[in-house]
Amino acid sequence: MKHLVSTKSISRDEAIDILDVAEDMSDVAGREVPRLPALRGKTIVNLFYEDSTRTKISFEVAAKRLSADVITFSAKGSSVSKGESLKDTAQTLAAMGADAVIVRHPASGAAEVLARSSWIDAKILNAGDGTHEHPTQALLDAFTIRRRLHGDHARGHGLDGCRVTIVGDIEHSRVARSNVWLLTTLGAHVTLVAPATLLPPSVRAWPVEVAFDLDHALAAGPDVVMMLRIQAERMHESFFPTEREYSTHWGLDDVRMRRLPGNTLVMHPGPMNRGLEISSGAADSPMSTVREQVANGVSVRMAALYLLLIGNEAEVA
Amino acid sequence: MTARTVMQQADISRALTRISHEILESNRGGSDLVTLGIPTRGAVLASRIGAILESIEPGSGTVGTLDVTMYRDDLNRTLTRTPQPTRIPPSGIDGKTVVLVDDVLFSGRTVRAALDALADLGRPRAVRLAVLVDRGHRELPIRADFVGKNLPSSLAERINVRLHDVDGAEDVAIEP
Numbered sequence: 059m060k061h062l063v064s065t066k067s068i069s070r071d072e073a074i075d076i077l078d079v080a081e082d083m084s085d086v087a088g089r090e091v092p093r094l095p096a097l098r099g100k101t102i103v104n105l106f107y108e109d110s111t112r113t114k115i116s117f118e119v120a121a122k123r124l125s126a127d128v129i130t131f132s133a134k135g136s137s138v139s140k141g142e143s144l145k146d147t148a149q150t151l152a153a154m155g156a157d158a159v160i161v162r163h164p165a166s167g168a169a170e171v172l173a174r175s176s177w178i179d180a181k182i183l184n185a186g187d188g189t190h191e192h193p194t195q196a197l198l199d200a201f202t203i204r205r206r207l208h209g210d211h212a213r214g215h216g217l218d219g220c221r222v223t224i225v226g227d228i229e230h231s232r233v234a235r236s237n238v239w240l241l242t243t244l245g246a247h248v249t250l251v252a253p254a255t256l257l258p259p260s261v262r263a264w265p266v267e268v269a270f271d272l273d274h275a276l277a278a279g280p281d282v283v284m285m286l287r288i289q290a291e292r293m294h295e296s297f298f299p300t301e302r303e304y305s306t307h308w309g310l311d312d313v314r315m316r317r318l319p320g321n322t323l324v325m326h327p328g329p330m331n332r333g334l335e336i337s338s339g340a341a342d343s344p345m346s347t348v349r350e351q352v353a354n355g356v357s358v359r360m361a362a363l364y365l366l367l368i369g370n371e372a373e374v375a
Numbered sequence: 376m377t378a379r380t381v382m383q384q385a386d387i388s389r390a391l392t393r394i395s396h397e398i399l400e401s402n403r404g405g406s407d408l409v410t411l412g413i414p415t416r417g418a419v420l421a422s423r424i425g426a427i428l429e430s431i432e433p434g435s436g437t438v439g440t441l442d443v444t445m446y447r448d449d450l451n452r453t454l455t456r457t458p459q460p461t462r463i464p465p466s467g468i469d470g471k472t473v474v475l476v477d478d479v480l481f482s483g484r485t486v487r488a489a490l491d492a493l494a495d496l497g498r499p500r501a502v503r504l505a506v507l508v509d510r511g512h513r514e515l516p517i518r519a520d521f522v523g524k525n526l527p528s529s530l531a532e533r534i535n536v537r538l539h540d541v542d543g544a545e546d547v548a549i550e551p
Contacts (some may be wrong), residue, residue: 060390079458081460082442084461091495094495124445
C-alpha cells in the first residue's frame with residue numbers, strides 16, 4: 059500500500075491482511091509494556107482541519123504504541139487561520155521530514171490531492187475527507203464485526219454472508235461510503251435505510267440494497283445494525299421536518315431495540331446524538347459495540363501505519 | 376550443484392530428543408520452564424520439544440510462540456513482513472526459565488530481536504537458546520545453549536530447514 063485514502067481500491071486480500079495484522083496489534087494492548095519498537099525514528103503528523111476526538115487520539119495512541127514520534131496539528135491555532143493553503147502546509151511538513159501524514163479535512167478529496175501531488179512524498183492516511191471517505195473507521199467496523207462473529211479464530215476470515223444494515227444520514231456520511239466499499243469487498247451484504255432526502259443520487263450505482271422503512275428492514279433480521287450520526291454541521295438545508303420526526307421514523311429507540319434478536323450487533327461510529335438517531339438504552343446495551351469500536355480503532359490504525367511505513371519502497375506497489 | 380541433505384527426519388527427531396534432555400538437565404528438572412518458539416519453524420520445533428519435555432517430566436511442557444517481527448532491526452531494508460501471533464502461556468514468563476527455540480542460528484539478529492520482545496513481556500529468571508542448526512557467521516555476541524547440529528557453512532550457501540507441519544517434507548539441506 060502506498061497510501062490509505064479510500065477503501066474502494068482495497069482488495070479483499072489486502073483488507074484481510076490489514077485486519078489480521080490488527081489482531082496481532084490488539085494483543086499488544088494487554089501487555090506489560092504495550093509498545094512495539096517497529097516505527098522508531100519515524101515522524102507521523104496528525105493534520106486535522108476538522109474537529110475530532112476519537113480519530114485524532116486514536117491515531118496518536120496507535121503511532122505512540124509503535125514508538126513513532128507524533129506531532130498533532132490542529133487548524134485552529136495554526137497558520138491555517140492566517141490563510142495558509144493545504145499545499146504550503148504540506149510542503150512545510152515535507153521540509154520537516156514527516157514520514158506519514160494523517161489528514162482530516164472538510165473538503166472531499168483533500169487526502170487524494172495530497173497523495174497524488176508532488177508537494178510531499180510522505181504516506182497519506184485519510185482520517186476523513188468531507189463526505190467522501192473515512193477508511194480506518196470502516197476497517198475498525200469490519201474488525202469489530204469479524205471479532206464478534208469469529209472470536210479468537212478471526213484471522214483469515216472475511217465477512218461472507220453477514221447482513222449489515224446502515225441507517226441514517228447516508229448523504230453526508232463518509233463512514234457509510236467507506237463501509238459500503240469495504241464490507242461488500244469482504245463479502246457482506248449491505249442494506250441502506252434512510253429518508254429519501256438523505257440518500258445521495260449516486261446510490262443506485264452502489265452494490266447495496268436501499269430501503270426507506272426502518273421497521274421493515276429490522277424485521278428482516280440483519281446481523282449488524284449500524285446507526286449513523288445526524289451531521290448537523292453539514293446540513294445547510296432542511297432534510298427532514300423535525301428531529302423528533304426523524305427519531306420516530308429512523309432512530310433506534312428502546313422499542314425497536316427490544317424487537318431485535320439478542321445477537322444483533324448495534325454499532326455507531328460516534329459521536330452519538332443520544333435520543334436522536336440512537337437511544338441511551340440502545341447505546342449502552344450489551345448488544346452495542348460502541349466502546350469496542352473505539353478500542354479496536356487503535357489496533358486497526360496501528361496495523362495501517364505499520365503496513366504503510368514498513369518495508370522496502372521498491373517492494374511495495 | 377544440487378542441494379546436499381545433512382539431516383534426515385530421524386536425525387531431526389533425535390536432535391530434538393537430546394536437546395529436550397539437555398534442557399531438563401541444565402534446568403535441574405522441569406519446574407518453571409517455558410519453551411517459546413519463534414515463528415514459523417521455531418514455533419513448530421518448540422511444540423515438539425514441549426511434547427518431549429512433557430513425556431519425560433509431566434508439567435514441564437509449557438509452550439508458546441514469540442513473534443519478533445516488530446523488533447527486527449532490518450524492518451526498513453526488507454519487504455513488508457506480516458507479523459505472526461505471539462502466544463504467551465497464561466502463567467506468564469515472570470520468574471520462569473524461558474527457552475527460545477529457532478530453526479537456524481545465523482547472524483544472531485533474530486535472537487537479539489527476541490530478547491527485546493521478551494523484555495516487553497516480563498522478566499524471566501533466565502533465557503536459554505535452543506536451535507536445530509547453528510551455521511555460524513554471527514554478527515552479534517550471541518551463542519546457543521542447545522544445538523541440534525553445528526553446520527559450518529560458507530556465506531554463499533543457504534541452509535534450508537523443512538518441517539512436516541509447514542513444508543510437507545522434513546530435512547535439513549545445504550543449497551549452494
